[in-house]
């Protein structure tokens with residue numbers, strides 16, 4: 441089932457702009473992952489759709505800055521590039537409004553399949569996807585068709601956003617995935633849907649959490665479930681019963697914001713898979729790199745020199 445190491449990782453989903461009114465920052469969890477992979481010179485193909493507008497130019501500029509192929513970048517003549525309105529609120533908190541009906545909701549199946557078929561190095565080894573770009577039936581249908589046709593390992597980062605969580609889409613996504621990555625809140629939501637455990641129920645003991653995670657693995661025939669725990673690291677549950685905890689990763693010197701921490705984690709975990717790193721090495725590096733992303737503003741560094749130290753360290 442695992443594909444050759446040189447095969448590319450395909451990343452499906454939203455590339456968008458976080459609109460802070462005073463400032464526009466290019467984001468989208470999948471696009472964060474694809475940019476990290478590109479920075480590490482890992483072959484990747486970003487499949488997304490933007491509009492013929494100013495935010496679209498900002499997204500394109502990021503493809504250029506990271507020297508990414510635009511073979512999977514579709515341009516919609518009518519729909520607008522994805523935008524998330526961000527309002528700064530008291531005490532450093534933010535309110536996010538994810539606008540509906542954006543270009544990334546209309547990723548075209550034939551164009552995406554053509555980009556996949558033209559991949560240098562043959563079929564992809566890994567296929568990354570999330571749930572936000574499945575909120576509209578158009579991109580969801582495209583994704584399901586691509587998944588049906590690919591031999592790749594399917595990596596799902598659930599990334600539930602407030603108000604966009606749809607149990608049916610989550611269930612379907614888990615059924616399609618080989619490896620799923622969730623944070624604690626997302627795990628809580630899954631426990632609620634699949635085991636009727638309410639969020640206000642008394643906290644489960646560690647062994648009960650482990651048993652429930654093993655039950656999720658079986659329920660969805662997953663190879664692995666990765667739960668990230670913010671500053672407390674991560675736990676990897678393998679279908680073979682393996683449990684790998686990473687709690688002692690070097691802490692970042694300070695935390696500016698945790699935006700994109702999960703995306704950084706996923707990117708390095710997948711990089712490890714592409715490079716054939718041992719599993720516990722991949723997990724340790726994913727944690728350490730994700731921590732370092734918390735010490736810079738935003739999800740992706742403004743200065744590409746940020747990646748140099750990691751490339752040297754992991755050579």
Ligand SMILES: Nc1ncnc2c1ncn2[C@@H]1O[C@H](COP(=O)(O)OP(=O)(O)O)[C@@H](O)[C@H]1O
Pocket residue numbers: 622623624668669670671672673674691692695698700701702703705726727728730731732734
């Ligand atoms: N405050 C923090 N300090 C150090 N590392 C962090 C911090 N927050 C997140 N991380 C790292 O990023 C990973 C993903 O963060 P988490 O918040 O669990 O995911 P998500 O961003 O998907 O909600 C963690 O497993 C950890 O490695």
Ligand SMILES: [Mg+2]
Pocket residue numbers: 599623702703
């Ligand atoms: Mg996340």
